[in-house]
Amino acid sequence: MRRMGEYRLEVNGDTHEVSAPDHWTLLEVLRYRLGLTGSKQGCDKGDCGACTVLVDGRPVLSCLSLARASEGRAITTIEGLMPAHLRAGGKGADPVQEAFDRCGALQCGFCQPGMILSARALLNRCPAPSREQMRDALSGNLCRCTGYTQIFEAVESAVATSLGLTPAPRSWEAPPVAKEARP
């Protein structure tokens, strides 16, 4: 019985020759064969979204994808965002990555690769999403540091940047609420 598969995976624009057992998930191949440890191994059973990667531009959970069944698909991990942005003529990191940095949209950072890829997929499909659409698109990514407010601010900031607008002030920069005048 053939248990070891040799196949090609197209990851971040590069074609990799992979030799891994059939029962390895895409996440395991990315992390332990290709050394792309940006995709995180969280719950490993499809709840947390930390392992999110883009397959043909759509967000999927690599911990539940069988690696060999992903042959022939274009896979994008967090490591591939900046090179793709530079190839497209951009400067620096992907605008979503820059926005997460600018807004401090992380505490421990474990959920961040998945959050950024889910947000990137949303912005590719819908360049100016509403807050409701952002909430929906990121609803499969859990943040256990409860940093959602700044994550949504970061996505809004990335939208503003990509539309050529000035991003809104960050939450800690907001002007203080004027105190009521005492009688």
Add this chain to the structure above:
Amino acid sequence: MLRLPKFELCTPHTVAEAVKLLAECPGAMLVAGGTDLVPNMKHELFTPPRLVSLANVRELRGICTRDDGSLVIGAMTSLADVAASDLVRAHAPALAQACSLIAGPQLRTMGTLGGNVLLDTRCQWYNQTYFWRQALGFCMKKDGEVCHVVKGGKNCVAAASNDSAPTLMTLGAMLDLVGPSGPRSVPIDEFWVADGIYNKQLAKDELLVSIRVPKPPAGHRGAYGKLRDRGSIDFPLLGVAVRLDLDASGAVEHVDIVVTALAAQPKRITKVLELLRGTRPGTPQFDESVAQAAALAHKQCKPLANIPGDADYRREMVPVYVKRTLHAAARGEGPVHHV
């Protein structure tokens, strides 16, 4: 870290090839999106020697209408595609709504309609790691003899948790299957058995090809209501599918309510048609009949402590969701969801 048990993976390109690969290896299983089977395999609930992946079988994907007006959805069509399809939204609104509420965005991209129809039943004593289940001496659904939900129970009561199935039942859908002995079609109403261990009449060497939804009448309305702890990712604690057909004058002609996530198979609420027939949405008579239908549903549903969520709470939410979903269907709205 949860590892998969070892298996051989086959990736056929045609249905015929897949049926052959499945039949020639005893214990082999099919995998579509993998969002149900893969975590279950990581928990060692299934340890097949061979997995036949349908990922490359293109003929199983797509949504189209036939000459007789019926809607045909390929079993491998992703839940995200079904939820976003204008054809499905117009033809079977309840199905599109149910698919839009299944799990989270990534899981809807991966998961398929066929996979959701054939979802394994769920129980809080079953969907656990091997270590967890072993510590309790297992249960009758897998590896053991006893039931932890019903003490001394002889039948497995794991809950059917597929959101799509109750909506397809209200729509009178047909399932097109194929096996080594050829194709067959079965009405989804007759597909289920009251056994939580394996709640469907699908032979282990058969494959679901497509789901056919007959053309609904002009006044068709449908809605789906789903109760769950979080607004995303979770399986249903209760699912309510409603069909409401109005005649030319705007009065109710046909009603069907099917609830799920309570027992091993989706359950139809009986005698609701007598209550609602002839009433007009927006009138006090309709509101009164809806309240009576909700009370009837409460009487007919007795959930067990089989899935997370307090059983008494889930029972009390049955009339609430039946009422809200009926009103949503009457207004042509939905889905009914708490967030």
